Every structure is written in C-alpha cells, then in structure tokens.
Amino acid sequence: MKCQRKEENLEKCNCSYPGCPRKGICCLCISHHKEKDQLPACYFSDKVEKSYDRSIKNFVENYDR
Numbered sequence: 001m002k003c004q005r006k007e008e009n010l011e012k013c014n015c016s017y018p019g020c021p022r023k024g025i026c027c028l029c030i031s032h033h034k035e036k037d038q039l040p041a042c043y044f045s046d047k048v049e050k051s052y053d054r055s056i057k058n059f060v061e062n063y064d065r
C-alpha cells in the first residue's frame with residue numbers, strides 16, 4: 001500500500017541520511033528505529049541528526065527544548 005501522506009511528511013522530515021527507502025513513510029521509519037532501540041531523525045535537532053547516531057542515549061544527552 002502506498003503512503004498517501006508521503007509528500008506532506010517529506011516537507012517536515014529533517015533526515016539527511018541519503019537513499020533511505022523509508023524517508024517520508026513515518027510508520028516504517030519509526031518501526032525500523034524502534035527495532036534497534038533508536039528514535040527517528042525528527043526527534044533530534046538538525047545538527048545532532050547529522051551524526052546519524054539515533055540512539056536514545058544520544059537523544060537524552062542532547063535534549064534541549
């Protein structure tokens with residue numbers, strides 16, 4: 001089934017990882033990272049996201065709101 005919100009999701013997606021087939025398909029993105037005890041790019045600032053360290057530890061260490 002094709003994601004009907006992919007284009008809309010991509011407008012908000014900050015993931016800079018090239019070539020990911022899940023980009024813009026948030027349900028696949030979340031389940032992929034959840035399996036690895038990680039969070040998707042959108043939980044991180046643009047700067048931290050670019051490290052590609054999606055660990056919960058990295059999220060906690062860099063959380064700043």
Ligand code: SF4
Pocket residue numbers: 015016017020021022023024028029030032033039040041042
């Ligand atoms: S956060 Fe991970 S799964 Fe989601 S688009 Fe980026 S690389 Fe792909």
